[in-house]
Each structure stands twice: as C-alpha cells, then as structure tokens.
Amino acid sequence: xxxxxxxxxxxxxxxxxxxxxxxxxxxxxxxxxxxxxxxxxxxxxxxxxxxxxxxxxxxxxxxxxxxxxxxxxxxxxxxxxxxxxxxxxxxxxxxxxxxxxxxxxxxxxxxxxxxxxxxxxxxxxxxxxxxxxxxxxxxxxxxxxxxxxxxxxxxxxx
Amino acid sequence: xxxxxxxxxxxxxxxxxxxxxxxxxxxxxxxxxxxxxxxxxxxxxxxxxxxxxxxxxxxxxxxxxxxxxxxxxxxxxxxxxxxxxxxxxxxxxxxxxxxxxxxxxxxxxxxxxxxxxxxxxxxxxxxxxxxxxxxxxxxxxxxxxxxxxxxxxxxxxxxxxxxxxxxxxxxx
Numbered sequence: 001x002x003x004x005x006x007x008x009x010x011x012x013x014x015x016x017x018x019x020x021x022x023x024x025x026x027x028x029x030x031x032x033x034x035x036x037x038x039x040x041x042x043x044x045x046x047x048x049x050x051x052x053x054x055x056x057x058x059x060x061x062x063x064x065x066x067x068x069x070x071x072x073x074x075x076x077x078x079x080x081x082x083x084x085x086x087x088x089x090x091x092x093x094x095x096x097x098x099x100x101x102x103x104x105x106x107x108x109x110x111x112x113x114x115x116x117x118x119x120x121x122x123x124x125x126x127x128x129x130x131x132x133x134x135x136x137x138x139x140x141x142x143x144x145x146x147x148x149x150x151x152x153x154x155x156x157x158x
Numbered sequence: 159x160x161x162x163x164x165x166x167x168x169x170x171x172x173x174x175x176x177x178x179x180x181x182x183x184x185x186x187x188x189x190x191x192x193x194x195x196x197x198x199x200x201x202x203x204x205x206x207x208x209x210x211x212x213x214x215x216x217x218x219x220x221x222x223x224x225x226x227x228x229x230x231x232x233x234x235x236x237x238x239x240x241x242x243x244x245x246x247x248x249x250x251x252x253x254x255x256x257x258x259x260x261x262x263x264x265x266x267x268x269x270x271x272x273x274x275x276x277x278x279x280x281x282x283x284x285x286x287x288x289x290x291x292x293x294x295x296x297x298x299x300x301x302x303x304x305x306x307x308x309x310x311x312x313x314x315x316x317x318x319x320x321x322x323x324x325x326x327x328x329x330x
Contacts, residue, residue: 033184037314076238089248106282145182147318149303
C-alpha cells in the first residue's frame, strides 16, 4: 500500500508540474533573402497559452542601430507540451525601436534525443526550435512586413 | 470533381472560395495586388482540413517589360480556437511560386526575351473565419518560403513571400 501511495503521489506531482511547465528559448540565426542569412537574436519564455520575448535584428536597422523590441503572443497549440514533438501557431504584438510591431509565428519543438518516445516531451532536455515568423513593423504610416524564414534555436522546458 | 464528390459522400464539408489582397515580393518588399481561388475539404468538426489553392498577381507592364508571379499550394490545417460559427485556423504545407519577366523584342534590344523562375518550399497560414450560413468570410495571412538551390540554402538564403488576403467561400 505504501508503495502504491508513493507512486500515486509521484503521478499527482508530475501532473501538477506538467501544468506549470515553462519553455525558455534562445534563437540566433534565420534564413533571409540575401547571402549569409540574418543574425536575429531572441530570448523567449512560453507556456502552452502564451509566449513573451525580446529580440534584436542585426540585419535591419532603426536609425543607426539594429532593430530591437519585445513582443507578447497568444499561443494556439496544434500539439502542446503533452506531445513529444510540439507544433503551435502564435499571434500577438509589441513594440520596437522601429515602431509598433505585430508578430505571427508557426513553430515546432523537437527534443534533441536520438529516439522518439511515445510520451510528452521530457523536462530539462534541450529541444530544437524552428519558427517561421513574420513581423509587421508600423513605421509612421507604413506597415513593413519582415520575415524570419526558418529561425533556429534551442528550447529548454522546465 | 474527383475529390469533391467522394468527400461529400463521406459526410465532409467542401468549400470553394476566392480571395483578394496583397502579396509582398521578397526582394523588393513591394506590395502587389493579388487574387486567388481555393478548395477546402474538411471534417464536420473542422479539426482536419485539406486545402488546395492558387494565387497570382496581375501581369505588370512597363518600359517594354512584363512580369508576373503566381503560385500553387497544398496545405493541411486545423481549428485552434473558437466555436463552430467562427474561429482561428492554422495551416501548414508545401507550395511552388513561379513567375516570369518578358522583354518586348521590338522595344528592347536583347537576345533573352523571357526569363522564368520556379521556387518550391514550405508554406504556413493563419486565418480567422466567420460562418454566415453556407458563406464563410475570412482574413488570412500566409507566408511561403521559396528555396532556389542547395548552394543558396547553404548560404542561408530563402525567398519569403507574404500574402495578406480576404477570402469568401461557399460551403456544402
């Protein structure tokens, strides 16, 4: 009985932890319509419901400096972190040194394990994160769409 | 018709739509008017959708040159938010953008009178849709990432097209 109680307590604790799991992501390189791609850095924190982050793009400038900003997006999972391999779409907005910005992302997270497991993604195991991101930057009266096709990085769930 | 009739027989819904809006060209970042047609086959719950569509921008003529872009796409999608009569949808798939530049040989002194391009690549869409009886109205953003060659992918080059479209469709 004692063993069963311990197992049940472990399962209950795991479920509780699952509800509170966060994902910390760092991304650093995206393809671009020019040779060499674009150095675009972002640091992001997410749950199954939202993601917030800051970014800096060395390829495009606002004034004399690289474009920098922060965004908040609502996350709509197609397969959330109850899946080993996650898919999601996100939409939101924020501000940047170039003006207000709208942000749309399609993303996936693939745990960096040599095997696929029929379970949810394990915590603390780094995952490859690949995004297709489009930002619409509102500069004065003009909306400039800028894409980050295949923006790659690493996510750590905890 | 070979796709639509079996889908209807299986109790799925079929939608034929047309769209109009803007296409952002990847190198110039100019916005062009664009329009297209689409066919959706979906489960009744809208959890599974297969979409085939075609988009083009009108031919533009200036100074003896004419140019045009057009593309075909196949996507699978699902509803990610909302009740039955409206909601947010996400799509992902593959596509191919093509185009040409033609020179009027009578006006332009050149041996090359036409250049074409064709870019395969992945595509993804996000769409908010409202259902008004059998009519669906939606606002859509789609991005397409065109690759040119292995060499250019190794140099981190891609050609992102963005589409901002309004769509109307009739559903059976």
